[in-house]
Amino acid sequence: MSSEQKSDSKEWILDPETEYRFELDQGTTLAVKLTRGHAEIFGAELAEGKTYLFGSECKAAVFTWQGCTIQVTGQPSVEYVSDETPMDPYINLHLAFEQMRVKALRKQRNSPTPDDADGGVPADSPRVLVLGPENAGKTTACKILTNYAVRTGQGWCPMLVNIDPSEGGWTVPGTISACAVSMPIPTSSPANPLGSSATSAPTALSSSALLPIVYWFGHAEVRRNPMLMDRLIRNLGENVVARHDVDTQSRISGIIVDTPSSFAVSSAGPSDKKYGLIKACIDAFQINVIVVVGHEKLNVEMQRLFGSTMSVVKIPKSGGVVELDLGYRERVQRYQIHNYFYGQHFDMPSDVTSATLGGEALTDLHLSPLSTTLNFSDITIYRIGGESIAPSSALPIGATRVVSEMQPIAVDPSQRGSGLLNAVLALLSPPNPDENERYDEEVLDLDVVGFIIVTALDIPNRKMTVLSPSPGSITGRIALMGSLEYQEQ
Numbered sequence: 001m002s003s004e005q006k007s008d009s010k011e012w013i014l015d016p017e018t019e020y021r022f023e024l025d026q027g028t029t030l031a032v033k034l035t036r037g038h039a040e041i042f043g044a045e046l047a048e049g050k051t052y053l054f055g056s057e058c059k060a061a062v063f064t065w066q067g068c069t070i071q072v073t074g075q076p077s078v079e080y081v082s083d084e085t086p087m088d089p090y091i092n093l094h095l096a097f098e099q100m101r102v103k104a105l106r107k108q109r110n111s112p113t114p115d116d117a118d119g120g121v122p123a124d125s126p127r128v129l130v131l132g133p134e135n136a137g138k139t140t141a142c143k144i145l146t147n148y149a150v151r152t153g154q155g156w157c158p159m160l161v162n163i164d165p166s167e168g169g170w171t172v173p174g175t176i177s178a179c180a181v182s183m184p185i186p187t188s189s190p191a192n193p194l195g196s197s198a199t200s201a202p203t204a205l206s207s208s209a210l211l212p213i214v215y216w217f218g219h220a221e222v223r224r225n226p227m228l229m230d231r232l233i234r235n236l237g238e239n240v241v242a243r244h245d246v247d248t249q250s251r252i253s254g255i256i257v258d259t260p261s262s263f264a265v266s267s268a269g270p271s272d273k274k275y276g277l278i279k280a281c282i283d284a285f286q287i288n289v290i291v292v293v294g295h296e297k298l299n300v301e302m303q304r305l306f307g308s309t310m311s312v313v314k315i316p317k318s319g320g321v322v323e324l325d326l327g328y329r330e331r332v333q334r335y336q337i338h339n340y341f342y343g344q345h346f347d348m349p350s351d352v353t354s355a356t357l358g359g360e361a362l363t364d365l366h367l368s369p370l371s372t373t374l375n376f377s378d379i380t381i382y383r384i385g386g387e388s389i390a391p392s393s394a395l396p397i398g399a400t401r402v403v404s405e406m407q408p409i410a411v412d413p414s415q416r417g418s419g420l421l422n423a424v425l426a427l428l429s430p431p432n433p434d435e436n437e438r439y440d441e442e443v444l445d446l447d448v449v450g451f452i453i454v455t456a457l458d459i460p461n462r463k464m465t466v467l468s469p470s471p472g473s474i475t476g477r478i479a480l481m482g483s484l485e486y487q488e489q
């Protein structure tokens with residue numbers, strides 16, 4: 001490997017199985033052009049001659065299997081080439097999943113399986129739960145496995161599931177979501193870690209193919225309401241399984257579930273309560289493979305608990321994974337909310353005249369949100385559980401809570417201190433039209449159709465101003481608030 005300086009542009013010649021890693025500071029952008037060979041970013045191939053732009057403090061790596069030359073323009077705060085990557089175990093894992101898909105497809109079509117090809121591979125689609133501690137590279141591993149699956153040319157469209165509410169997934173933080181992926185997910189900014197789904201963007205974008213199903217948890221940390229998280233995981237699982245019941249190709253493609261690091265921390269207490277949310281994921285998504293990223297003890301625990309019923313595999317953590325501090329995580333949550341409403345705006349480095357963002361034209365990703373004024377009576381707003389609730393497990397033995405963690409509580413916008421100003425609200429899909437089918441906690445089970453932000457409250461006139469991504473009536477909708485806020489700076 002070598003580098004050659006030319007103005008603000010550098011050429012990097014990468015040997016086979018090495019990667020160029022970079023980290024960007026706030027307000028800087030980087031342009032990368034593949035000038036020779038083949039290269040990929042977290043499993044998504046780069047096209048030769050095309051310039052890719054990165055921003056919003058992106059941290060990523062351009063990896064090459066065969067060797068390549070890239071031209072890099074801009075000033076990353078960190079850049080280096082590493083020949084120590086975990087891509088071999090990652091591709092082996094992908095190949096094992098591919099064998100499972102092929103075998104499941106054969107079974108589906110009643111095709112005979114050659115004896116020698118059996119090798120003990122289950123004839124079942126891979127339904128994978130990825131676990132690990134903070135900054136282990138879980139999301140990156142999920143992205144690589146998903147991208148390799150869709151690149152095989154078999155027409156796979158695995159379901160990528162994001163259970164980490166601190167990460168926006170395809171929308172905003174505070175959510176959990178699932179999306180069938182049929183094209184490689186690009187990496188350009190942490191504002192859309194799993195690719196941008198079109199909010200109000202032109203439908204011609206390839207990202208418009210991403211139509212996630214989303215549930216609102218309302219907080220960035222799971223510990224704020226584990227009971228609610230458990231219920232949402234099961235709701236999401238039901239949706240995914242229901243889709244798989246009618247879509248064979250999607251079912252055989254499998255499921256890849258990204259989890260927050262808190263799942264890997266075993267809470268003290270009776271053993272049947274330990275790893276409760278991991279068990280919820282296993283049930284909800286019918287998991288048959290657990291992948292532990294870089295955590296020996298967790299791997300042993302998972303082997304002990306689940307090794308008899310499913311495969312538990314450990315994969316190494318990449319040396320390139322960046323330790324993300326709290327300040328960075330908070331900024332990324334802001335980028336994600338901003339990105340949902342306004343899209344991406346990056347300035348190109350001075351030497352670059354044209355570039356794409358994850359393969360899309362830059363101008364296509366500018367969105368124009370809409371400011372609307374509503375009467376307080378136009379919208380019904382709830383929050384789930386009390387204002388600041390300790391989990392039930394933290395209450396004295398025998399004590400019961402007055403407000404349940406799962407109880408929808410109506411929020412009165414006319415009351416001072418309602419917390420609505422600057423709150424991010426999730427608009428829910430309509431409740432059951434049949435009054436007899438309604439139940440108290442129905443709002444917990446409704447998925448999200450969009451998000452708005454309360455930008456102004458006029459209590460004397462009982463009106464509020466909200467920012468929404470696109471025109472469309474909000475009147476009559478049910479919305480949920482949580483603890484996420486956004487304010488223009």
Ligand SMILES: Nc1ncnc2c1ncn2[C@@H]1O[C@H](COP(=O)(O)OP(=O)(O)OP(=O)(O)O)[C@@H](O)[C@H]1O
Pocket residue numbers: 021022058059060061132133134135136137138139140141164190259260261318319320321322323324
């Ligand atoms: N090989 C690499 N080179 C450079 N940066 C990388 C590499 N792998 C991962 N990263 C970056 O490191 C950061 C953390 O990775 P990732 O989000 O995958 O970890 P995680 O375990 O999911 O994090 P969390 O603690 O939020 O659960 C991300 O910004 C990612 O883009």
